[in-house]
Amino acid sequence: MQENLKYDIPKNLRKKITESNVVGPTSAYAYGHIQANLVIIDKSYAFDFLSYSMLNPSPCPILEVLDPGNPFPVKSATNSDIRYDLGKYLIFQNGKSKVVENIKDYWTKSKVTFLIGCLFSMQKHFEESGIIINHLNENKIDPTYISNIPTNSFGIFDGPMIVSMWPIHKNYITKAIAISSKLPSVHGKPIHIGDPGFIGIDDIENPDYGDIIKLKSDEIPVFWGCGITPQLIAQQKNIDMITHHPGNMYITDLKTNEMEII
Amino acid sequence: MQENLKYDIPKNLRKKITESNVVGPTSAYAYGHIQANLVIIDKSYAFDFLSYSMLNPSPCPILEVLDPGNPFPVKSATNSDIRYDLGKYLIFQNGKSKVVENIKDYWTKSKVTFLIGCLFSMQKHFEESGIIINHLNENKIDPTYISNIPTNSFGIFDGPMIVSMWPIHKNYITKAIAISSKLPSVHGKPIHIGDPGFIGIDDIENPDYGDIIKLKSDEIPVFWGCGITPQLIAQQKNIDMITHHPGNMYITDLKTNEMEII
Numbered sequence: 001m002q003e004n005l006k007y008d009i010p011k012n013l014r015k016k017i018t019e020s021n022v023v024g025p026t027s028a029y030a031y032g033h034i035q036a037n038l039v040i041i042d043k044s045y046a047f048d049f050l051s052y053s054m055l056n057p058s059p060c061p062i063l064e065v066l067d068p069g070n071p072f073p074v075k076s077a078t079n080s081d082i083r084y085d086l087g088k089y090l091i092f093q094n095g096k097s098k099v100v101e102n103i104k105d106y107w108t109k110s111k112v113t114f115l116i117g118c119l120f121s122m123q124k125h126f127e128e129s130g131i132i133i134n135h136l137n138e139n140k141i142d143p144t145y146i147s148n149i150p151t152n153s154f155g156i157f158d159g160p161m162i163v164s165m166w167p168i169h170k171n172y173i174t175k176a177i178a179i180s181s182k183l184p185s186v187h188g189k190p191i192h193i194g195d196p197g198f199i200g201i202d203d204i205e206n207p208d209y210g211d212i213i214k215l216k217s218d219e220i221p222v223f224w225g226c227g228i229t230p231q232l233i234a235q236q237k238n239i240d241m242i243t244h245h246p247g248n249m250y251i252t253d254l255k256t257n258e259m260e261i262i
Numbered sequence: 263m264q265e266n267l268k269y270d271i272p273k274n275l276r277k278k279i280t281e282s283n284v285v286g287p288t289s290a291y292a293y294g295h296i297q298a299n300l301v302i303i304d305k306s307y308a309f310d311f312l313s314y315s316m317l318n319p320s321p322c323p324i325l326e327v328l329d330p331g332n333p334f335p336v337k338s339a340t341n342s343d344i345r346y347d348l349g350k351y352l353i354f355q356n357g358k359s360k361v362v363e364n365i366k367d368y369w370t371k372s373k374v375t376f377l378i379g380c381l382f383s384m385q386k387h388f389e390e391s392g393i394i395i396n397h398l399n400e401n402k403i404d405p406t407y408i409s410n411i412p413t414n415s416f417g418i419f420d421g422p423m424i425v426s427m428w429p430i431h432k433n434y435i436t437k438a439i440a441i442s443s444k445l446p447s448v449h450g451k452p453i454h455i456g457d458p459g460f461i462g463i464d465d466i467e468n469p470d471y472g473d474i475i476k477l478k479s480d481e482i483p484v485f486w487g488c489g490i491t492p493q494l495i496a497q498q499k500n501i502d503m504i505t506h507h508p509g510n511m512y513i514t515d516l517k518t519n520e521m522e523i524i
Binding site for chain 2: 062
Protein backbone atom coordinates (compact mmCIF):
# COMPACT_ATOMS: atom_id res chain seq x y z
CA MET A 1 0.00 0.00 0.00
CA GLN A 2 1.33 3.45 -0.87
CA GLU A 3 1.17 5.25 2.48
CA ASN A 4 1.67 8.69 0.91
CA LEU A 5 -1.49 8.23 -1.18
CA LYS A 6 -3.39 6.77 1.74
CA TYR A 7 -2.88 9.97 3.73
CA ASP A 8 -2.80 12.45 0.86
CA ILE A 9 -5.61 15.01 0.75
CA PRO A 10 -8.39 14.65 -1.85
CA LYS A 11 -7.51 17.86 -3.72
CA ASN A 12 -3.95 16.64 -4.35
CA LEU A 13 -5.06 13.15 -5.28
CA ARG A 14 -7.57 14.44 -7.82
CA LYS A 15 -4.79 16.57 -9.38
CA LYS A 16 -2.44 13.59 -9.57
CA ILE A 17 -5.20 11.46 -11.08
CA THR A 18 -6.09 14.14 -13.65
CA GLU A 19 -2.46 14.52 -14.64
CA SER A 20 -2.17 10.72 -14.80
CA ASN A 21 0.61 10.69 -12.22
CA VAL A 22 -1.49 8.27 -10.22
CA VAL A 23 -3.52 5.50 -11.78
CA GLY A 24 -5.28 2.36 -10.71
CA PRO A 25 -7.97 1.62 -8.16
CA THR A 26 -8.48 4.24 -5.45
CA SER A 27 -9.28 1.77 -2.69
CA ALA A 28 -6.29 2.72 -0.55
CA TYR A 29 -6.36 6.47 -1.25
CA ALA A 30 -7.52 9.42 0.83
CA TYR A 31 -8.14 7.46 3.98
CA GLY A 32 -11.15 8.72 5.93
CA HIS A 33 -12.71 10.56 3.00
CA ILE A 34 -15.82 9.76 1.03
CA GLN A 35 -15.26 8.09 -2.33
CA ALA A 36 -18.01 8.00 -4.91
CA ASN A 37 -19.40 5.97 -7.77
CA LEU A 38 -20.22 8.03 -10.86
CA VAL A 39 -23.31 7.85 -13.07
CA ILE A 40 -23.87 10.38 -15.87
CA ILE A 41 -26.99 10.15 -18.01
CA ASP A 42 -29.09 12.30 -20.28
CA LYS A 43 -31.54 14.56 -18.46
CA SER A 44 -34.45 12.71 -20.09
CA TYR A 45 -33.57 9.79 -17.79
CA ALA A 46 -32.68 11.89 -14.74
CA PHE A 47 -35.98 11.76 -12.84
CA ASP A 48 -36.38 8.02 -13.35
CA PHE A 49 -32.79 7.32 -12.29
CA LEU A 50 -33.02 9.52 -9.20
CA SER A 51 -36.32 7.88 -8.20
CA TYR A 52 -34.76 4.45 -8.80
CA SER A 53 -31.81 5.38 -6.59
CA MET A 54 -34.08 6.53 -3.78
CA LEU A 55 -35.92 3.20 -3.93
CA ASN A 56 -32.58 1.40 -3.67
CA PRO A 57 -30.50 3.19 -1.05
CA SER A 58 -28.35 0.12 -0.40
CA PRO A 59 -26.67 -0.03 -3.84
CA CYS A 60 -27.38 3.60 -4.86
CA PRO A 61 -27.07 6.04 -1.94
CA ILE A 62 -27.07 9.47 -3.61
CA LEU A 63 -24.40 11.88 -2.37
CA GLU A 64 -24.96 14.65 -4.88
CA VAL A 65 -26.88 15.44 -8.06
CA LEU A 66 -25.56 18.16 -10.37
CA ASP A 67 -27.64 20.49 -12.54
CA PRO A 68 -27.94 19.37 -16.18
CA GLY A 69 -24.78 20.36 -18.03
CA ASN A 70 -22.81 21.19 -14.87
CA PRO A 71 -19.64 19.08 -14.43
CA PHE A 72 -18.48 20.85 -11.25
CA PRO A 73 -19.51 19.27 -7.92
CA VAL A 74 -20.84 21.74 -5.37
CA LYS A 75 -21.29 19.79 -2.15
CA SER A 76 -18.75 16.98 -2.62
CA ALA A 77 -15.67 18.94 -3.68
CA THR A 78 -14.39 22.35 -4.70
CA ASN A 79 -12.25 23.12 -7.75
CA SER A 80 -13.09 19.81 -9.34
CA ASP A 81 -14.23 18.85 -12.83
CA ILE A 82 -16.03 15.55 -13.03
CA ARG A 83 -14.89 15.16 -16.68
CA TYR A 84 -11.21 14.79 -15.77
CA ASP A 85 -10.91 13.96 -12.07
CA LEU A 86 -11.36 10.20 -12.22
CA GLY A 87 -8.65 7.81 -13.36
CA LYS A 88 -10.74 5.71 -15.74
CA TYR A 89 -14.28 5.99 -17.04
CA LEU A 90 -16.60 3.61 -18.83
CA ILE A 91 -18.66 4.84 -21.77
CA PHE A 92 -21.81 2.77 -22.30
CA GLN A 93 -23.23 3.37 -25.78
CA ASN A 94 -25.45 1.18 -27.93
CA GLY A 95 -25.14 -1.67 -25.44
CA LYS A 96 -21.32 -1.72 -25.63
CA SER A 97 -18.76 -0.21 -23.28
CA LYS A 98 -15.28 1.23 -23.65
CA VAL A 99 -12.67 2.62 -21.29
CA VAL A 100 -11.51 6.26 -21.51
CA GLU A 101 -9.28 8.46 -19.37
CA ASN A 102 -11.44 11.57 -19.53
CA ILE A 103 -14.92 12.31 -20.86
CA LYS A 104 -14.51 15.72 -22.46
CA ASP A 105 -15.53 14.36 -25.89
CA TYR A 106 -18.72 12.84 -24.45
CA TRP A 107 -19.92 15.80 -22.42
CA THR A 108 -23.03 17.72 -23.49
CA LYS A 109 -25.31 20.31 -21.92
CA SER A 110 -27.93 17.64 -21.25
CA LYS A 111 -25.68 15.39 -19.13
CA VAL A 112 -26.74 14.98 -15.51
CA THR A 113 -24.16 13.77 -12.99
CA PHE A 114 -24.98 11.59 -9.97
CA LEU A 115 -22.44 10.83 -7.25
CA ILE A 116 -23.18 7.68 -5.29
CA GLY A 117 -21.43 6.66 -2.05
CA CYS A 118 -18.74 3.96 -2.14
CA LEU A 119 -17.93 1.38 0.53
CA PHE A 120 -14.20 2.27 0.40
CA SER A 121 -15.21 5.34 2.45
CA MET A 122 -15.68 3.10 5.53
CA GLN A 123 -12.22 1.58 5.52
CA LYS A 124 -10.66 3.91 8.07
CA HIS A 125 -13.60 3.42 10.45
CA PHE A 126 -13.27 -0.36 10.14
CA GLU A 127 -9.51 -0.46 10.64
CA GLU A 128 -9.61 1.87 13.62
CA SER A 129 -12.12 -0.50 15.21
CA GLY A 130 -9.77 -3.43 14.82
CA ILE A 131 -11.37 -4.92 11.70
CA ILE A 132 -8.84 -6.24 9.21
CA ILE A 133 -9.64 -5.42 5.58
CA ASN A 134 -8.02 -8.11 3.48
CA HIS A 135 -8.22 -6.39 0.11
CA LEU A 136 -6.30 -3.39 1.44
CA ASN A 137 -3.56 -5.54 2.89
CA GLU A 138 -3.37 -7.55 -0.33
CA ASN A 139 -3.29 -4.41 -2.53
CA LYS A 140 -6.48 -5.47 -4.29
CA ILE A 141 -10.01 -4.18 -4.72
CA ASP A 142 -12.94 -5.99 -3.20
CA PRO A 143 -14.78 -8.73 -5.12
CA THR A 144 -18.19 -7.85 -6.52
CA TYR A 145 -21.00 -10.17 -7.62
CA ILE A 146 -24.27 -10.05 -9.52
CA SER A 147 -26.70 -11.27 -6.84
CA ASN A 148 -30.21 -12.68 -7.19
CA ILE A 149 -31.63 -9.82 -5.08
CA PRO A 150 -33.98 -7.78 -7.27
CA THR A 151 -33.81 -4.02 -7.00
CA ASN A 152 -36.97 -1.91 -6.82
CA SER A 153 -37.72 -0.72 -10.34
CA PHE A 154 -38.68 2.77 -11.47
CA GLY A 155 -39.37 3.47 -15.13
CA ILE A 156 -36.79 1.72 -17.33
CA PHE A 157 -34.41 1.18 -14.40
CA ASP A 158 -34.59 -2.37 -13.14
CA GLY A 159 -32.23 -5.31 -12.58
CA PRO A 160 -30.40 -7.42 -10.00
CA MET A 161 -28.40 -5.85 -7.20
CA ILE A 162 -24.64 -6.01 -7.53
CA VAL A 163 -23.01 -6.63 -4.14
CA SER A 164 -19.52 -6.17 -2.69
CA MET A 165 -18.05 -8.75 -0.32
CA TRP A 166 -15.65 -8.06 2.51
CA PRO A 167 -14.53 -11.04 4.62
CA ILE A 168 -14.94 -10.07 8.29
CA HIS A 169 -13.48 -11.95 11.26
CA LYS A 170 -16.31 -13.75 13.08
CA ASN A 171 -15.68 -11.77 16.27
CA TYR A 172 -16.15 -8.45 14.49
CA ILE A 173 -19.44 -8.98 12.64
CA THR A 174 -21.49 -6.95 15.12
CA LYS A 175 -18.96 -4.12 14.99
CA ALA A 176 -19.04 -4.11 11.18
CA ILE A 177 -22.83 -3.87 11.26
CA ALA A 178 -22.78 -1.09 13.88
CA ILE A 179 -20.22 1.02 11.99
CA SER A 180 -21.77 0.60 8.56
CA SER A 181 -25.33 1.22 9.80
CA LYS A 182 -24.26 4.71 10.79
CA LEU A 183 -23.07 5.44 7.25
CA PRO A 184 -26.10 5.08 4.98
CA SER A 185 -24.63 7.54 2.48
CA VAL A 186 -21.90 5.01 1.59
CA HIS A 187 -24.15 1.90 1.40
CA GLY A 188 -25.06 1.60 5.08
CA LYS A 189 -25.69 -1.73 6.72
CA PRO A 190 -24.92 -5.06 5.04
CA ILE A 191 -27.52 -6.49 2.67
CA HIS A 192 -26.57 -10.06 3.63
CA ILE A 193 -24.24 -11.88 6.00
CA GLY A 194 -23.00 -15.45 5.82
CA ASP A 195 -24.31 -17.57 2.95
CA PRO A 196 -23.35 -16.55 -0.61
CA GLY A 197 -25.73 -19.18 -2.05
CA PHE A 198 -28.66 -17.50 -0.34
CA ILE A 199 -28.24 -14.43 -2.56
CA GLY A 200 -27.44 -16.36 -5.74
CA ILE A 201 -23.65 -16.47 -5.57
CA ASP A 202 -22.55 -20.00 -6.47
CA ASP A 203 -18.80 -19.52 -6.30
CA ILE A 204 -17.43 -16.91 -3.90
CA GLU A 205 -13.98 -17.24 -5.53
CA ASN A 206 -15.32 -16.27 -8.94
CA PRO A 207 -16.47 -12.64 -8.66
CA ASP A 208 -18.14 -10.86 -11.58
CA TYR A 209 -16.01 -7.74 -11.00
CA GLY A 210 -13.00 -6.91 -8.79
CA ASP A 211 -10.38 -9.22 -7.37
CA ILE A 212 -10.55 -12.62 -5.74
CA ILE A 213 -10.21 -12.43 -1.95
CA LYS A 214 -10.01 -15.83 -0.26
CA LEU A 215 -12.01 -16.27 2.93
CA LYS A 216 -9.98 -17.44 5.91
CA SER A 217 -11.44 -20.11 8.20
CA ASP A 218 -12.39 -17.60 10.90
CA GLU A 219 -13.98 -15.12 8.49
CA ILE A 220 -17.60 -14.65 7.42
CA PRO A 221 -18.50 -13.14 4.04
CA VAL A 222 -20.37 -9.87 4.53
CA PHE A 223 -22.18 -8.30 1.56
CA TRP A 224 -23.12 -4.70 0.87
CA GLY A 225 -25.04 -3.13 -2.01
CA CYS A 226 -22.64 -1.87 -4.71
CA GLY A 227 -22.75 1.32 -6.78
CA ILE A 228 -21.93 -0.43 -10.05
CA THR A 229 -25.49 -1.81 -10.06
CA PRO A 230 -26.49 0.93 -12.60
CA GLN A 231 -23.71 -0.18 -14.98
CA LEU A 232 -25.37 -3.55 -15.46
CA ILE A 233 -28.67 -1.78 -16.17
CA ALA A 234 -26.95 0.38 -18.81
CA GLN A 235 -25.76 -2.81 -20.53
CA GLN A 236 -28.98 -4.76 -20.17
CA LYS A 237 -31.36 -1.94 -21.09
CA ASN A 238 -29.11 -0.31 -23.68
CA ILE A 239 -29.06 3.07 -21.94
CA ASP A 240 -26.33 5.59 -22.80
CA MET A 241 -24.41 6.14 -19.57
CA ILE A 242 -21.00 7.33 -18.43
CA THR A 243 -19.64 5.81 -15.21
CA HIS A 244 -16.40 5.37 -13.29
CA HIS A 245 -14.41 2.23 -14.11
CA PRO A 246 -14.96 -0.24 -11.22
CA GLY A 247 -12.50 0.52 -8.40
CA ASN A 248 -11.50 3.89 -9.90
CA MET A 249 -13.71 6.06 -7.76
CA TYR A 250 -14.25 9.81 -7.53
CA ILE A 251 -12.46 11.11 -4.44
CA THR A 252 -14.49 13.79 -2.68
CA ASP A 253 -13.48 16.37 -0.08
CA LEU A 254 -16.10 15.03 2.34
CA LYS A 255 -14.91 13.34 5.51
CA THR A 256 -16.56 10.03 6.36
CA ASN A 257 -16.91 11.18 9.99
CA GLU A 258 -19.11 14.07 8.88
CA MET A 259 -21.51 11.70 7.14
CA GLU A 260 -22.23 9.60 10.24
CA ILE A 261 -25.84 9.69 11.32
CA ILE A 262 -26.90 10.36 14.93
CA MET B 263 -59.22 14.86 21.34
CA GLN B 264 -61.27 12.10 19.76
CA GLU B 265 -59.72 8.97 21.23
CA ASN B 266 -61.41 6.68 18.69
CA LEU B 267 -59.67 8.50 15.83
CA LYS B 268 -56.38 8.64 17.70
CA TYR B 269 -56.27 4.86 17.87
CA ASP B 270 -58.13 4.03 14.65
CA ILE B 271 -56.12 2.28 11.96
CA PRO B 272 -54.99 4.19 8.83
CA LYS B 273 -57.13 2.17 6.39
CA ASN B 274 -60.32 3.04 8.32
CA LEU B 275 -59.32 6.66 8.75
CA ARG B 276 -58.65 7.09 5.03
CA LYS B 277 -62.08 5.61 4.29
CA LYS B 278 -63.78 7.95 6.75
CA ILE B 279 -61.88 10.91 5.29
CA THR B 280 -62.77 9.93 1.71
CA GLU B 281 -66.43 9.57 2.63
CA SER B 282 -66.22 12.92 4.47
CA ASN B 283 -67.31 11.33 7.74
CA VAL B 284 -64.18 12.77 9.26
CA VAL B 285 -62.81 16.19 8.43
CA GLY B 286 -60.34 18.66 9.80
CA PRO B 287 -56.69 18.44 10.70
CA THR B 288 -55.26 14.94 11.14
CA SER B 289 -52.86 15.90 13.92
CA ALA B 290 -54.49 13.65 16.51
CA TYR B 291 -55.29 10.72 14.19
CA ALA B 292 -53.67 7.32 13.69
CA TYR B 293 -51.30 7.62 16.62
CA GLY B 294 -47.91 6.01 15.92
CA HIS B 295 -48.31 6.02 12.14
CA ILE B 296 -46.50 8.06 9.54
CA GLN B 297 -48.44 11.04 8.17
CA ALA B 298 -47.36 12.72 4.97
CA ASN B 299 -47.33 16.04 3.17
CA LEU B 300 -48.46 15.85 -0.46
CA VAL B 301 -46.90 17.48 -3.52
CA ILE B 302 -48.17 16.69 -7.03
CA ILE B 303 -46.54 18.35 -10.03
CA ASP B 304 -46.17 17.84 -13.75
CA LYS B 305 -43.49 15.36 -14.74
CA SER B 306 -41.55 18.14 -16.50
CA TYR B 307 -40.75 19.46 -13.00
CA ALA B 308 -40.29 16.06 -11.35
CA PHE B 309 -36.49 15.72 -11.58
CA ASP B 310 -35.89 19.25 -10.36
CA PHE B 311 -38.33 18.88 -7.47
CA LEU B 312 -36.89 15.52 -6.39
CA SER B 313 -33.35 16.92 -6.54
CA TYR B 314 -34.50 19.97 -4.56
CA SER B 315 -36.05 17.71 -1.91
CA MET B 316 -32.87 15.68 -1.57
CA LEU B 317 -30.91 18.89 -1.02
CA ASN B 318 -33.38 19.88 1.70
CA PRO B 319 -34.11 16.78 3.79
CA SER B 320 -35.17 18.84 6.80
CA PRO B 321 -38.31 20.39 5.23
CA CYS B 322 -38.72 17.81 2.41
CA PRO B 323 -37.86 14.26 3.51
CA ILE B 324 -39.18 12.09 0.67
CA LEU B 325 -41.19 9.04 1.76
CA GLU B 326 -42.34 7.89 -1.67
CA VAL B 327 -42.39 8.98 -5.30
CA LEU B 328 -45.07 7.55 -7.61
CA ASP B 329 -44.69 6.84 -11.31
CA PRO B 330 -46.10 9.58 -13.57
CA GLY B 331 -49.86 9.16 -13.81
CA ASN B 332 -50.08 6.67 -10.92
CA PRO B 333 -52.27 7.87 -8.01
CA PHE B 334 -51.92 4.65 -5.97
CA PRO B 335 -49.15 4.59 -3.33
CA VAL B 336 -47.08 1.40 -3.32
CA LYS B 337 -44.82 1.62 -0.29
CA SER B 338 -46.83 3.94 1.98
CA ALA B 339 -50.27 2.32 1.83
CA THR B 340 -52.35 -0.32 0.10
CA ASN B 341 -55.80 0.16 -1.41
CA SER B 342 -55.42 3.90 -1.39
CA ASP B 343 -56.06 6.54 -4.03
CA ILE B 344 -54.19 9.77 -3.50
CA ARG B 345 -56.91 11.68 -5.40
CA TYR B 346 -59.52 11.07 -2.71
CA ASP B 347 -57.83 9.98 0.51
CA LEU B 348 -57.01 13.38 1.96
CA GLY B 349 -59.57 15.62 3.64
CA LYS B 350 -58.69 18.87 1.87
CA TYR B 351 -56.35 19.73 -0.98
CA LEU B 352 -54.91 22.98 -2.28
CA ILE B 353 -54.78 23.59 -6.04
CA PHE B 354 -52.08 26.08 -7.02
CA GLN B 355 -52.70 27.40 -10.53
CA ASN B 356 -51.57 30.64 -12.16
CA GLY B 357 -50.21 31.88 -8.85
CA LYS B 358 -53.56 31.49 -7.07
CA SER B 359 -54.76 28.69 -4.77
CA LYS B 360 -58.12 27.15 -3.99
CA VAL B 361 -59.37 24.44 -1.63
CA VAL B 362 -60.99 21.25 -2.96
CA GLU B 363 -62.12 17.99 -1.34
CA ASN B 364 -60.77 15.68 -4.02
CA ILE B 365 -58.57 16.17 -7.06
CA LYS B 366 -60.20 13.91 -9.66
CA ASP B 367 -60.86 16.86 -12.00
CA TYR B 368 -57.22 17.93 -11.81
CA TRP B 369 -55.57 14.55 -12.37
CA THR B 370 -53.71 13.83 -15.62
CA LYS B 371 -51.32 11.14 -16.86
CA SER B 372 -48.40 13.50 -16.41
CA LYS B 373 -48.95 14.14 -12.70
CA VAL B 374 -46.18 12.92 -10.40
CA THR B 375 -46.94 12.42 -6.70
CA PHE B 376 -44.44 12.99 -3.90
CA LEU B 377 -45.15 12.00 -0.30
CA ILE B 378 -43.09 13.90 2.25
CA GLY B 379 -42.83 12.98 5.94
CA CYS B 380 -44.81 15.02 8.52
CA LEU B 381 -43.79 15.87 12.08
CA PHE B 382 -47.16 14.65 13.43
CA SER B 383 -45.70 11.14 12.96
CA MET B 384 -43.47 11.70 16.02
CA GLN B 385 -46.22 12.56 18.48
CA LYS B 386 -46.60 9.09 19.99
CA HIS B 387 -42.82 8.80 20.46
CA PHE B 388 -42.75 12.17 22.19
CA GLU B 389 -45.70 11.53 24.49
CA GLU B 390 -44.45 8.08 25.49
CA SER B 391 -41.17 9.73 26.52
CA GLY B 392 -42.99 12.14 28.80
CA ILE B 393 -42.96 15.14 26.46
CA ILE B 394 -46.18 17.13 26.55
CA ILE B 395 -47.44 18.26 23.15
CA ASN B 396 -49.50 21.36 23.71
CA HIS B 397 -51.24 21.51 20.35
CA LEU B 398 -52.63 17.99 20.85
CA ASN B 399 -53.95 18.80 24.30
CA GLU B 400 -55.45 22.05 23.02
CA ASN B 401 -57.07 20.36 19.96
CA LYS B 402 -55.05 22.55 17.59
CA ILE B 403 -52.43 22.12 14.92
CA ASP B 404 -48.91 23.39 15.42
CA PRO B 405 -47.92 26.93 14.41
CA THR B 406 -45.83 27.30 11.27
CA TYR B 407 -43.66 30.22 10.17
CA ILE B 408 -41.82 31.48 7.10
CA SER B 409 -38.24 31.59 8.40
CA ASN B 410 -35.21 33.47 7.05
CA ILE B 411 -33.34 30.17 6.51
CA PRO B 412 -32.70 29.77 2.78
CA THR B 413 -33.25 26.34 1.26
CA ASN B 414 -30.75 24.85 -1.19
CA SER B 415 -32.03 25.59 -4.68
CA PHE B 416 -32.26 23.26 -7.66
CA GLY B 417 -33.61 24.47 -10.98
CA ILE B 418 -36.67 26.69 -10.43
CA PHE B 419 -37.15 25.43 -6.86
CA ASP B 420 -35.88 27.95 -4.34
CA GLY B 421 -37.22 29.86 -1.36
CA PRO B 422 -37.19 30.25 2.41
CA MET B 423 -37.72 27.26 4.70
CA ILE B 424 -41.07 27.04 6.42
CA VAL B 425 -40.69 25.75 9.97
CA SER B 426 -43.01 24.18 12.56
CA MET B 427 -42.72 25.11 16.24
CA TRP B 428 -43.46 22.82 19.17
CA PRO B 429 -42.94 24.25 22.67
CA ILE B 430 -40.90 21.72 24.66
CA HIS B 431 -40.41 21.75 28.44
CA LYS B 432 -36.84 22.84 29.21
CA ASN B 433 -36.05 19.51 30.89
CA TYR B 434 -36.99 17.54 27.76
CA ILE B 435 -35.03 19.33 25.04
CA THR B 436 -32.32 16.67 24.85
CA LYS B 437 -34.93 13.92 24.67
CA ALA B 438 -36.78 15.73 21.87
CA ILE B 439 -33.51 16.00 19.90
CA ALA B 440 -32.65 12.34 20.50
CA ILE B 441 -36.06 11.06 19.42
CA SER B 442 -36.40 13.26 16.36
CA SER B 443 -32.81 12.62 15.18
CA LYS B 444 -33.73 8.97 14.77
CA LEU B 445 -36.61 9.85 12.46
CA PRO B 446 -35.09 11.66 9.46
CA SER B 447 -37.95 10.52 7.22
CA VAL B 448 -40.37 12.76 9.15
CA HIS B 449 -38.11 15.88 9.36
CA GLY B 450 -35.47 14.48 11.71
CA LYS B 451 -33.63 16.68 14.18
CA PRO B 452 -34.68 20.27 14.91
CA ILE B 453 -33.44 23.02 12.60
CA HIS B 454 -33.28 25.54 15.46
CA ILE B 455 -33.85 25.69 19.21
CA GLY B 456 -34.51 28.68 21.39
CA ASP B 457 -34.52 32.08 19.69
CA PRO B 458 -37.26 32.75 17.12
CA GLY B 459 -35.59 36.04 16.12
CA PHE B 460 -32.45 34.17 15.08
CA ILE B 461 -34.35 32.52 12.23
CA GLY B 462 -36.34 35.58 11.24
CA ILE B 463 -39.49 35.08 13.31
CA ASP B 464 -40.41 38.42 14.87
CA ASP B 465 -43.59 37.40 16.66
CA ILE B 466 -43.93 33.81 17.84
CA GLU B 467 -47.63 34.40 18.56
CA ASN B 468 -48.33 35.36 14.95
CA PRO B 469 -47.70 32.23 12.85
CA ASP B 470 -47.98 32.32 9.05
CA TYR B 471 -49.95 29.03 9.05
CA GLY B 472 -51.52 26.84 11.74
CA ASP B 473 -52.75 27.81 15.20
CA ILE B 474 -51.32 30.02 17.92
CA ILE B 475 -49.73 28.01 20.74
CA LYS B 476 -48.61 30.11 23.70
CA LEU B 477 -45.23 29.27 25.21
CA LYS B 478 -45.32 28.59 28.95
CA SER B 479 -42.56 30.02 31.14
CA ASP B 480 -40.75 26.68 31.43
CA GLU B 481 -40.91 25.88 27.69
CA ILE B 482 -38.42 26.49 24.89
CA PRO B 483 -39.57 26.90 21.27
CA VAL B 484 -38.17 24.09 19.12
CA PHE B 485 -38.32 24.39 15.32
CA TRP B 486 -38.35 21.70 12.63
CA GLY B 487 -38.39 21.98 8.83
CA CYS B 488 -41.95 21.84 7.50
CA GLY B 489 -43.34 20.09 4.43
CA ILE B 490 -45.42 23.04 3.30
CA THR B 491 -42.20 24.73 2.18
CA PRO B 492 -42.98 23.71 -1.47
CA GLN B 493 -46.40 25.42 -1.28
CA LEU B 494 -44.75 28.81 -0.84
CA ILE B 495 -42.53 28.06 -3.85
CA ALA B 496 -45.61 27.20 -5.93
CA GLN B 497 -47.05 30.61 -5.06
CA GLN B 498 -43.86 32.60 -5.48
CA LYS B 499 -42.68 30.90 -8.69
CA ASN B 500 -46.12 30.43 -10.21
CA ILE B 501 -45.76 26.64 -10.54
CA ASP B 502 -48.88 24.49 -10.99
CA MET B 503 -48.96 22.20 -7.96
CA ILE B 504 -51.48 20.17 -5.98
CA THR B 505 -50.83 19.77 -2.25
CA HIS B 506 -52.56 18.78 0.96
CA HIS B 507 -54.22 21.61 2.87
CA PRO B 508 -51.98 22.47 5.85
CA GLY B 509 -52.78 20.13 8.76
CA ASN B 510 -54.84 17.78 6.57
CA MET B 511 -52.20 15.16 6.00
CA TYR B 512 -52.14 11.88 4.10
CA ILE B 513 -52.32 9.04 6.63
CA THR B 514 -50.06 6.16 5.59
CA ASP B 515 -49.99 2.53 6.75
CA LEU B 516 -46.35 2.91 7.83
CA LYS B 517 -45.56 2.72 11.52
CA THR B 518 -43.26 5.40 12.88
CA ASN B 519 -41.31 2.72 14.79
CA GLU B 520 -40.39 1.04 11.52
CA MET B 521 -38.87 4.24 10.17
CA GLU B 522 -36.41 4.69 13.05
CA ILE B 523 -32.79 4.58 11.98
CA ILE B 524 -30.19 2.44 13.78
